[in-house]
Amino acid sequence: xxxxxxxxxxxxxxxxxxxxxxxxxxxxxxxxxxxxxxxxxxxxxxxxxxxxxxxxxxxxxxxxxxxxxxxxxxxxxxxxxxxxxxxxxxxxxxxxxxxxxxxxxxxxxxxxxxxxxxxxxxxxxxxxxxxxxxxxxxxxxxxxxxxxxxxxxxxxxxxxxxxxxxxxxxxxxxxxxxxxxxxxxxxxxxxxxxxxxxxxxxxxxxxxxxxxx
Amino acid sequence: xxxxxxxxxxxxxxxxxxxxxxxxxxxxxxxxxxxxxxxxxxxxxxxxxxxxxxxxxxxxxxxxxxxxxxxxxxxxxxxxxxxxxxxxxxxxxxxxxxxxxxxxxxxxxxxxxxxxxxxxxxxxxxxxxxxxxxxxxxxxxxxxxxxxxxxxxxxxxxxxxxxxxxxxxxxxxxxxxxxxxxxxxxxxxxxxxxxxxxxxxxxxxxxxxxxxxxxxxxxxxxxxxxxxxxxxxxxxxxxxxxxxxxxxxxxxxxxxxxxxxxxxxxxxxxxxxxxxxxxxxxxxxxxxxxxxxxxxxxxxxxxxxxxxxxxxxxxxxxxxxxxxxxxxxxxxxxxxxxxxxxxxxxxxxxxxxxxxxxxxxxxxxxxxxxxxxxxxxxxxxxxxxxxxxxxxxxxxxxxxxxxxxxxxxxxxxxxxxxxxxxxxxxxxxxxxxxxxxxxxxxxxxxxxxxxxxxxxxxxxxxxxxxxxxxxxxxxxxxxxx
Numbered sequence: 001x002x003x004x005x006x007x008x009x010x011x012x013x014x015x016x017x018x019x020x021x022x023x024x025x026x027x028x029x030x031x032x033x034x035x036x037x038x039x040x041x042x043x044x045x046x047x048x049x050x051x052x053x054x055x056x057x058x059x060x061x062x063x064x065x066x067x068x069x070x071x072x073x074x075x076x077x078x079x080x081x082x083x084x085x086x087x088x089x090x091x092x093x094x095x096x097x098x099x100x101x102x103x104x105x106x107x108x109x110x111x112x113x114x115x116x117x118x119x120x121x122x123x124x125x126x127x128x129x130x131x132x133x134x135x136x137x138x139x140x141x142x143x144x145x146x147x148x149x150x151x152x153x154x155x156x157x158x159x160x161x162x163x164x165x166x167x168x169x170x171x172x173x174x175x176x177x178x179x180x181x182x183x184x185x186x187x188x189x190x191x192x193x194x195x196x197x198x199x200x201x202x203x204x205x206x207x208x209x210x211x212x213x
Numbered sequence: 214x215x216x217x218x219x220x221x222x223x224x225x226x227x228x229x230x231x232x233x234x235x236x237x238x239x240x241x242x243x244x245x246x247x248x249x250x251x252x253x254x255x256x257x258x259x260x261x262x263x264x265x266x267x268x269x270x271x272x273x274x275x276x277x278x279x280x281x282x283x284x285x286x287x288x289x290x291x292x293x294x295x296x297x298x299x300x301x302x303x304x305x306x307x308x309x310x311x312x313x314x315x316x317x318x319x320x321x322x323x324x325x326x327x328x329x330x331x332x333x334x335x336x337x338x339x340x341x342x343x344x345x346x347x348x349x350x351x352x353x354x355x356x357x358x359x360x361x362x363x364x365x366x367x368x369x370x371x372x373x374x375x376x377x378x379x380x381x382x383x384x385x386x387x388x389x390x391x392x393x394x395x396x397x398x399x400x401x402x403x404x405x406x407x408x409x410x411x412x413x414x415x416x417x418x419x420x421x422x423x424x425x426x427x428x429x430x431x432x433x434x435x436x437x438x439x440x441x442x443x444x445x446x447x448x449x450x451x452x453x454x455x456x457x458x459x460x461x462x463x464x465x466x467x468x469x470x471x472x473x474x475x476x477x478x479x480x481x482x483x484x485x486x487x488x489x490x491x492x493x494x495x496x497x498x499x500x501x502x503x504x505x506x507x508x509x510x511x512x513x514x515x516x517x518x519x520x521x522x523x524x525x526x527x528x529x530x531x532x533x534x535x536x537x538x539x540x541x542x543x544x545x546x547x548x549x550x551x552x553x554x555x556x557x558x559x560x561x562x563x564x565x566x567x568x569x570x571x572x573x574x575x576x577x578x579x580x581x582x583x584x585x586x587x588x589x590x591x592x593x594x595x596x597x598x599x600x601x602x603x604x605x606x607x608x609x610x611x612x613x614x615x616x617x618x619x620x621x622x623x624x625x626x627x628x629x630x631x632x633x634x635x636x637x638x639x640x641x642x643x644x645x646x647x648x649x650x651x652x653x654x655x656x657x658x659x660x661x662x663x664x665x666x667x668x669x670x671x672x673x674x675x676x677x678x679x680x681x682x683x684x685x686x687x688x689x690x691x692x693x694x
Contacts, residue, residue, distance in 0.1 A: 006512065058587050114409050139371065148367060155371060166384050169394040172335040173384060177377045180340050184370045187344060191366065195359055197317045213290075 006046045009123040012161070013103065018136040019154060023085060024076065025146060028138075029070050032153050036065025044171050046164045048125070049187040052169060061160075064182050067151065072186070073146055083205055086144075089141045102133035121176050124165060131158030149188055156181045214256065218283075219325050221249060226317035230310060231248050232495040239298040245317060246294040247285075249324075253287040263332050266328070274330035277685035282462045284682075285539050287666075289454050289546060290320050292660050294469035296447050296550055299656030302354075302555065310557045312321035315647030319343040319451060326459040332396040339376070339427060341527065342456050343369045349448040350440050360680070361436075361443035368436040372426025376463075386412035399467055405432040405474030413474045417513035420467040421483070427460035430521060431486055434514045437522045437539070438498070438580055441510035442562075446553020449506065452514045453549060460643050461520055461538060469689060470525060481525045485615050490524025491515065492622040499630035504565045505552050508544065508633050512588055516541040517628055522619060523603045524690070528610055533602030534688040539679075540595035540671055542587070546586040547664035554658065555637065557651040564633055569642035574651075574659045578638045578666055585634040587668050595671030 009113035015038070018031040047054065088095060106129035115127060135155025139148055159181065163174040225245040232238050256266060257280055266275040275283065281655035297316070299311045322341040343366065351362040384396055389412065392404040405413065426433035441449045468484075471477045493516035502508040516537070523534025554577035555570050556562040570578030587594035588603075600623065607616035642648070677684075 008681065112387060113411050113415065128378075136371075139367075145363070152367065152370060152374070155374055159374050159381070162378060162381045162385075166381060166388070166394075169388050170333075170384050170396070173380065176333065176337055177380070178339060181370075181374055181377065184340065184344065184366075184373075187347075188363075188366050188370065191359075191363060 005042065007039060008042055008045065008121050009127045009161075012042070012157075013123075013127055014131060016103070016131055017096060019138060019150070020099045020134060021043070021092050023092065023149075024084070025144070026074070028147065028150050029073050031156070032065050033070040035154070035157050036069070039065070039157055042161070043167060047168050053171060053175070057171075057178065061178065061182070064186070065157075069185065072112075073149070075169050076146060087143060089143060095137060095141060095169055098137055099130075099134055099156055100157050103130040103138070106130040106133060119165060119191075124161060128158050128161035131155075131161055134158070136139070149185065152188065153185055156185065214332075215266045215273040217330050218249070218256075218266075218328065221245075222317045222321035222324060223250070226314045226510045229317055230314040231530070235305070235309060237400050238309055239301040239624070240490055242294040242313055242316055243291070243688065246291040246320065250287045250291040253284055257284050257682075267330075268328075269331075271332075271399070272331040273328045273330060274333050274396050274399075276330070276689075277520055277682060278462065278465060279327045279330075279690060281535060281682050281686045282458055282538070285542060286320075286323050286455050287325065287456060289325070289542050290451065292543075292664050292667075293447055293450050293454070293550070295660040295663070296657055298449050299654060300445060300553070302656070303651065306591065307352075307354070312352055315349055319349075319456065323455055323459050326462060330397070331514040332383060332401065332466075335466065336376055336380055339424070339460060339463060340370075340373050340536065342459060343373060343427070346456060348637070350444040352445050352448065352652065353443065353640070355692050356445075358443040361439040362495075363449045364436045365440040368433070369427060372433060373428070374423070375419050376423025379416045379421075379467075379654060380425055382416035382419060383408075386416065396547060398469070399446045401470045402473040405470050408474055410475035414472060414479060417432070417467060417480055418483075419462060420427045420489075421480075424463040424467070425487065425521075428457045428464070428517045429510075429514050430517050433515055434491065434494070436513055438504075438510040441549075442504055442507040444557070446549045448550035449553075450546035452481055453509070456547040457513065458538055458542055459519060461517070464521070465524065465690075471596040471691065481527055482520045483687045484525030484583065485612075488518045488520075488526075489618050489622065491518030491521070492619070492626070496625045496629060499551065499626060500630075500632070502633055504635055505555065505562045505564070505567065505637060506549070507629060509548050509552060512626075513545060515622075516545070516588070519600065519619075522568065523606075526603065526607045526610065526612055526615060527690070528606050530603045530606035530610075531690045532683055533606060535600045535683050535686055536602065536671075537596065537599035540599050540668060542595055542675070543664050543668040543671070544584055544587045544594070545581060547661045547668065548588060550657075550661045550664070551581040551584060554651070554653065554661075557579060558653075559642075559646050559650055560649050561646060564636050566643060566646040568640045568646075569638050570638045572651055573642045573648060576653050577661065580640045580658070582634060583665055583666075584661075585630060587665070587672075588622055589630060593672045594668065595668045598675075599670050639660065 012035055014036040015031045019028050039059040045060045105128040111127040132155050135158055137153050138151030161180050167174050218316055221281045229238055229241050255587050267273055296311045300567045319342055325338035329338055332424050340632050347362050350365055385406040429437035492515045497512040499511045517537045520534050523530040552572055558574045587596055604616055
């Protein structure tokens with residue numbers, strides 16, 4: 001199954017670019033949901049002999065990342081009557097260029113890190129770093145609260161991608177890390193759904209800019 | 214005993230949550246905090262047995278560094294909790310259930326951080342402090358506090374996610390070196406010389422940025438002025454004195470591993486740079502700052518910079534830095550609580566509307582002024598001693614640039630912060646800002662007086678048990694050459 005891993009990782013990387021390039025929030029939500037589900041499937045490819053606990057984790061991740069979170073986000077959009085456009089602070093072309101640059105740098109940097117023999121030919125490490133970078137880009141260049149949550153989720157996907165290397169050796173660390181990060185994501189979204197939209201009748205973080213020096 | 218130290222505040226959190234009386238609930242905080250303080254005090258007293266406080270197969274262990282931070286946090290939490298009933302008495306319009314229960318939850322998680330002897334467990338506890346403190350920042354339920362909570366959660370969570378990636382890096386380094394799949398600190402320190410320096414250094418950078426975001430080092434500090442500025446004073450005090458100390462402990466643990474591994478000079482240089490950079494950024498934003506709570510938040514950024522700078526300088530400065538952790542925590546809490554009283558009596562925290570605090574709220578005004586003198590390193594208060602120790606260590610180690618810049622920034626902070634503080638305490642209260650019904654009482658001023666007394670005491674005399682604990686904790690950072 002190992003030979004299928006890299007193509008799947010490339011799909012994951014492509015989803016990063018979808019998240020950076022599409023102009024409608026719904027498109028970004030779908031890309032992040034697809035990436036989340038893909039990560040769950042990837043876990044089974046990296047560790048074919050994964051035990052019941054690992055399968056449970058994968059199931060929970062696919063369920064939360066692929067269905068629960070996107071549903072919550074779409075609900076939040078409808079509730080607060082959010083406009084469907086991403087409205088980034090930088091143009092989509094610049095976003096894509098920065099994304100490509102980050103992916104290139106991630107590839108170069110990951111070659112300087114010594115990998116275990118069985119991981120040497122995999123794209124896992126550069127894909128993880130590139131996804132973290134994409135998450136950062138979305139977090140810092142998008143104004144809407146929903147987009148920032150999506151940025152956080154992409155970043156978290158990147159961290160989990162690296163965690164896949166450790167799923168067998170240190171299941172506790174990876175599982176707890178992934179689940180607690182997910183819980184945080186849901187927690188932050190609950191704030192948007194119940195408070196930001198109520199307070200400002202919009203979920204743009206442009207409204208959250210009263211506090212400054 | 215280790216389990217009980219974490220479980221007791223957790224049980225108190227549950228008890229507080231289910232207690233139906235709004236009037237009695239705030240009193241559970243000082244009661245529970247004092248019991249915890251007595252418990253921890255008795256453990257620390259039995260010095261030889263303290264290392265036996267362990268559990269979860271070595272994942273929980275109280276080493277000298279943990280003892281120091283745990284003892285300090287318990288004292289700080291107990292002192293701050295004394296002001297909670299007084300604070301909540303002025304906010305009878307809203308339920309205090311979540312507020313009180315989450316304060317206990319924060320104490321439980323802070324205790325868990327100090328006891329964690331496992332990288333993963335410590336990460337979980339740190340993340341839990343973030344989640345538990347978010348509702349407290351939103352206590353005032355205004356648009357501004359919502360914005361602050363949003364930034365705190367989002368930026369804090371990004372930091373914590375990076376710390377997780379750093380933990381994964383370290384775990385992978387262990388696997389790659391064939392040293393087993395453990396993340397217990399003693400084993401990581403033992404195996405560090407065999408780990409790949411590329412992984413170790415990358416892990417250090419990620420963990421430093423991750424936990425550095427949590428303690429609010431520049432440039433990852435942007436959440437701090439907002440969160441501290443909008444949070445209730447007692448919450449700001451516990452965040453600035455307690456939660457940041459936990460994140461600092463996390464950085465110290467990571468540095469211990471790095472120090473035991475390959476040449477850690479890169480880590481020390483990095484810390485000196487970030488420490489000075491944080492101080493300088495804070496100094497810039499403190500000059501002409503109009504909001505007194507934001508001023509204190511930037512002061513916190515500055516002092517986190519000092520703590521990291523001390524560790525980066527090494528040698529005696531590590532001792533100075535650990536002492537400064539305590540001095541800064543005590544003084545900063547006193548400042549936040551007195552600023553809250555001043556804000557209450559004026560209905561504002563902006564310098565344009567707040568003047569003559571010494572006349573309107575003489576005790577809080579005087580303590581705010583004393584707190585300013587202490588935090589800016591004026592003798593005879595504790596921070597003077599710790600900052601002097603750091604400067605002396607830098608000079609005697611030949612790090613004249615670091616020493617010179619450190620003193621220069623300290624001087625500019627004194628001037629910048631002084632201008633705001635003096636305009637708040639001096640003069641006559643403005644007629645356009647009428648006095649609110651707030652009156653100074655023992656409940657709201659007593660804890661500040663106690664905090665400042667401790668800060669003064671530590672400047673005049675360091676009790677020998679604390680001295681030996683500081684030395685023991687600092688010894689674990691000796692540079693391996």
